[in-house]
Amino acid sequence: MKKYDDIIVGSGVSGLTLALLLGMNGHKVLLVEKNAHIGGSLRRFYSQGIPFDTGFHFTGGFYKNGILQDMLMVLGIKDHIQPIYLSEEKNNQFILGPEQTTYNLPTGYQRTIEKIKEYFPCEEHAVDKYFAMAKNVCTQTASMDLRKISMSVSALDEDFLTLDDVLNQLTDNSKLKTLLARYSMCYGVKPREVSFANHSRICYSLYESVARVKDGGDAFIRAFQKHFKEFDIEIMCNRHITECVDIQNNYVGRFVLNTGEEISCDQCIFTIHPGEILRTLPHNHLSKAFVDRVSAFEPSSGFFSVYGVVESPNSADDFTPTITSLFPTADINRLLDPGNSGMPALVIMQNAEEVNGKFYHVLSALEVSFPEHVEAWKFSKPGSRPSDYRKYKQQHVSSIKERIIEKFPEYKDSFKVIDSASILTFRDYLNSPDGSAYGVKQKIGQFNLFGKLPLRNIYAAGQSSMLPGVVGAMMSSFIVGRTIVGKEKYNHFIEQRLCN
Ligand SMILES: Cc1cc2nc3c(=O)[nH]c(=O)nc-3n(C[C@H](O)[C@H](O)[C@H](O)COP(=O)(O)OP(=O)(O)OC[C@H]3O[C@@H](n4cnc5c(N)ncnc54)[C@H](O)[C@@H]3O)c2cc1C
Numbered sequence: 396m397k398k399y400d401d402i403i404v405g406s407g408v409s410g411l412t413l414a415l416l417l418g419m420n421g422h423k424v425l426l427v428e429k430n431a432h433i434g435g436s437l438r439r440f441y442s443q444g445i446p447f448d449t450g451f452h453f454t455g456g457f458y459k460n461g462i463l464q465d466m467l468m469v470l471g472i473k474d475h476i477q478p479i480y481l482s483e484e485k486n487n488q489f490i491l492g493p494e495q496t497t498y499n500l501p502t503g504y505q506r507t508i509e510k511i512k513e514y515f516p517c518e519e520h521a522v523d524k525y526f527a528m529a530k531n532v533c534t535q536t537a538s539m540d541l542r543k544i545s546m547s548v549s550a551l552d553e554d555f556l557t558l559d560d561v562l563n564q565l566t567d568n569s570k571l572k573t574l575l576a577r578y579s580m581c582y583g584v585k586p587r588e589v590s591f592a593n594h595s596r597i598c599y600s601l602y603e604s605v606a607r608v609k610d611g612g613d614a615f616i617r618a619f620q621k622h623f624k625e626f627d628i629e630i631m632c633n634r635h636i637t638e639c640v641d642i643q644n645n646y647v648g649r650f651v652l653n654t655g656e657e658i659s660c661d662q663c664i665f666t667i668h669p670g671e672i673l674r675t676l677p678h679n680h681l682s683k684a685f686v687d688r689v690s691a692f693e694p695s696s697g698f699f700s701v702y703g704v705v706e707s708p709n710s711a712d713d714f715t716p717t718i719t720s721l722f723p724t725a726d727i728n729r730l731l732d733p734g735n736s737g738m739p740a741l742v743i744m745q746n747a748e749e750v751n752g753k754f755y756h757v758l759s760a761l762e763v764s765f766p767e768h769v770e771a772w773k774f775s776k777p778g779s780r781p782s783d784y785r786k787y788k789q790q791h792v793s794s795i796k797e798r799i800i801e802k803f804p805e806y807k808d809s810f811k812v813i814d815s816a817s818i819l820t821f822r823d824y825l826n827s828p829d830g831s832a833y834g835v836k837q838k839i840g841q842f843n844l845f846g847k848l849p850l851r852n853i854y855a856a857g858q859s860s861m862l863p864g865v866v867g868a869m870m871s872s873f874i875v876g877r878t879i880v881g882k883e884k885y886n887h888f889i890e891q892r893l894c895n
Contacts, residue, residue, distance in 0.1 A: 396657045399425045399629075401879065402650065404636060404675075405666040407435025408451075408612075408865050409857040411619040412872035413664055415470050418626030420880045420888060425658065426628060429635040429826045433620070436825055437612030437865070442814040445748060445755050447702045450825070450832065451612035452744050452759065453481065453718065455600030456866045462600055465541045466869050469892040475618035478606035479746075481716055484510070487605060488719045490802075491573050498574060504530070504602050511574060521566040525575050528553065528561065529595035529602075536596055538861070541889050544873055553592035557839055559728070561591040573725040580720065580740060580763065582863045583695030583833045585731045590839040597862055607716055607746055612865075636663075639677050639850070646851045662879055666857040666872070669835055669844040670828040681849055689844055694831035695863065696731055697818045698761040699768075701795045705745075706809040707756040714747035714756065719802065733765035741798055758810065760795050766829040769819045777823050788817055834859030846875060854879070 400422040403410045411433065414426045432438060436450025456463030457478045467473035481487055484499035491498065500510055504526070512522050532553050537543040553561075558579070562572040576586045578598045586594075608614050623630065634652045641648025649657050665672045673689045707714075722730060723738035730740040740763045748755045766773075772784040792815045800807050822830030834857065837843060845860035847853075858864065860871040877885040 396649065396659060397425070399423050399658065399660040400662070401425070402427060402658060402660040402663045403666060404663065405429075405435065405857065406433035406630070406632075407666060407857070407868065408437050408615065409666040409860075409868040409872045410435070411437075411615070412466070412470065412869045413666060413856060413876055414628050415472075415619055415622055415626065416872060416876040417879060418623065418628040419470070420876075420884065422879075424626075424628045425660070426623075426630045427634045427636065427652070428630065428632045431632050433630060433632065434612060434616040437615050439611050439613045440814075440824075442702065444750060445704060445757065445813065446611065446613070446750070447757065447759060447814065448611045448744075450821075451608075451615075451865055452761075453605050453607050454865050455598075455602070455604060455606075457606040458604045461603060462539060462541070462870065463866050465893060466866075466873060469541065469873075469889055470619075471622060471892070472615075472618035475621070476614050477609040479609055479716060481605045481607065481718060483715075486715060486717050488717065489574060489577055489722065490720065491570055491722050492725045493723065496570060500574075502602065502604050504599075507602050511571070514574075515568060515571050518566055518568055518571050521568070521571065522575075524565055525561070526602075528591070529599055532592045532595040533599040536592070538870055538874060539596065539599070541873060541893065542886070544870070544877060551592050553595065554590045555839070556591045558586040558589050558591050558594045562586065569725040573722060573727055576727050577720065577722070579727050579731060580696075580742060582837070583697070583731065583831065584836050584838060585728045587728050588836065588838045593837060593839075593862065597864060597867065600866060605718070636675050639675070639853075642677065642680055642850070644851070645680060645849065647853060660852070662852050662854060664854040664856055664875060664879075665848075666855075666868075668827045668829075668857075669855070669859050671826070672844065672848075672855055674828075676848070676850065676853070685849055688842065692835035692841075692844075692859070693838070694766050694829040695833035695836045696763050696765055697821060697829075697831045698816075699764040699791050699795070699818065700762070700816045701760045701792055701799075701812055702814045702816075703758050703796075703810055703812040705756040705758055705806050706811065707754075709747075709754065709756060711747040711749045711754050714754075716746040717744070719743040719745075721798065721802065730763060733767040739763045741795065743799060743802065758799065758806075760799055762791070762795055764818050766818055766822075766831065769817055769830070772819060775819070777820070780819070784817075784819075788815060791815070791817070833863035837863065845871065846878065 406428040439446045489498045638651040639647040721741045818830035844855045856871040856875040858868040
C-alpha cells in the first residue's frame with residue numbers, strides 16, 4: 396500500500412493549486428481524478444478541431460497585487476499564463492430590460508465608478524456609497540490578501556446583509572441596481588440570497604480587471620503539469636475513492652479506490668462537490684446534523700451553452716474579445732430563479748483562436764439554466780439520452796441562435812453552431828452531482844463545507860467552500876494549504892515567493 400503525506404481528490408483548479416502548494420512545501424502528494432484527464436472545468440474541449448472553453452472564459456484578479464496574479468506568482472506559474480485584457484468599454488456590454496438599454500463599461504475600479512455615474516448622473520451618491528462599501532469589505536477580508544489569508548475568517552456586518560438589502564437602501568433605480576448586481580451571473584445566486592460581503596469579494600477583482608487567458612484553462616493545466624514533475628507530484632486518473640476503511644479515533648487509515656488499490660495518507664483533501672464528498676465519507680462516522688446540513692445545500696445556477704464560429708476575414712491580431720450580457724428583465728432575482736418563465740439571461744462571449752496558423756472567430760453563448768430544467772432526463776447518460784431530450788436541446792440551440800442573430804444581424808449568414816451543452820452535459824462531463832456552474836449556492840448565513848471535516852484527516856476545499864469561480868476555488872486551496880503546511884512555514888513561503 397502506498398503512503399502519501401497528502402491525497403487530493405479532484406483535479407480542477409482547486410485540486411491543482413493545492414497539489415502544487417503542498418508539493419512545493421516538501422509534501423509527498425497524490426492527485427486522484429475521476430476523469431481520464433486532469434483539469435476539471437478548466438479543461439477546454441475541441442470540436443471540429445476548434446478549442447472551446449468549458450468552465451473558464453474570463454477572470455478578475457489579474458493586476459499588480461491582484462489576488463490571482465499573486466497566487467500564480469507564489470505557485471511559480473505566472474509567466475506561463477498570458478492574460479488578454481478586456482479593459483475598454485467596447486469589450487464589456489450590458490443590455491438591460493425589454494427596452495434593451497445598453498451600457499458599455501470599462502474596467503478599472505475608478506473608471507467603472509465614473510462611467511456608471513455618467514450613465515446615472517442623479518445617482519452619484521448611491522454609486523459612490525456602493526463602491527466604497529464593496530472596497531471596504533475587501534480591505535477588511537483577510538483572505539483577499541495572501542499574506543494575511545487565514546482559516547478563521549471573521550465575519551463582517553456586510554456578511555449579514557443581502558445584496559438586495561444594500562441596493563434597496565441605496566437607490567430606487569432598478570436599472571442601476573441591476574448594473575451593480577450584474578456579476579451575480581458569475582456566481583449564480585440571487586441578490587436576495589447572497590450576502591453583500593460575498594458579492595463584493597467576488598466582484599472587486601472583476602471591477603479592477605477582466606481578462607481572458609491565451610489558450611484558456613489549458614494554459615493553466617499545462618503550467619501546473621510542468622511544475623508537478625519538478626515536485627514529484629503523482630497523478631492517478633480514472634480513479635475515485637470508493638471506501639474509507641480502518642477508521643480509528645475518527646482517523647481514516649486507508650482509502651480504497653475503484654480499481655481495488657489501497658492508499659493511505661496523513662491528510663486527504665476533497666476538492667469536489669460537497670454532495671460527492673458526502674457520498675464518499677462513511678456515514679456511520681458522521682453526525683445527523685452534518686449530513687442534514689450538507690444535504691440541504693442547493694445548486695447554484697448553470698448554463699445551457701451554444702458554441703460556434705463566425706466566418707470572418709479578420710485575423711487574430713485585429714480581433715477584440717468581447718462579452719455581451721443580455722438581461723431581458725432588470726429583475727436579477729427572477730433571472731436566477733429556476734421558475735423564471737420569461738426570457739433567460741444570455742452571455743455571449745467572442746474571442747479569437749489560432750489553430751495551426753488558421754484564425755477562428757469563436758463565439759460561446761451561455762444561457763442561464765438550472766438542474767430543474769433537465770429533471771425529466773436526470774437518469775439518462777451521455778450516448779443514450781432519449782429523443783425528447785435531444786428535441787429539448789435542438790429547441791434551445793435554435794432559440795439561442797436567434798437571439799445571437801438578433802443582437803448581431805451581421806452574423807446572419809456567417810455564424811455556424813458547432814456544439815452545445817446542457818446542464819446534464821456539464822454534470823456528466825465534470826462529474827458533478829447536478830451540473831451547476833458554481834457548485835453549491837453560497838447563501839447568506841450558510842455554513843459551507845470548508846477546512847477540516849468531522850473525520851480528523853479529511854478536509855474540504857474547492858469552489859463550494861468559500862467563493863466560486865476560478866479565483867475563489869484557488870483561494871480556498873491556499874487557505875486549506877496554510878492549515879496543512881502550518882502557519883509559520885506558510886507565511887515564510889509566501890513572503891519568499893512574493894518577494895522574488
Ligand atoms: C459553463 C461554465 C462557465 C464558467 N465560467 C467561468 C468563468 O468564466 N470564470 C470563472 O472564474 N469561473 C467560471 N466557471 C466556474 C469555474 O469553472 C469553477 O468555479 C472552478 O473551475 C471550479 O474549480 P474546482 O476545482 O472547485 O472544481 P472542478 O473544476 O469542477 O473540478 C473538480 C474535479 O473533480 C473531479 N471529481 C469529481 N468527483 C470526483 C471523485 N469522486 N473523485 C475524483 N475526482 C472527482 C472532476 O472530474 C473534476 O475534474 C464556470 C463554470 C461553468 C460550468
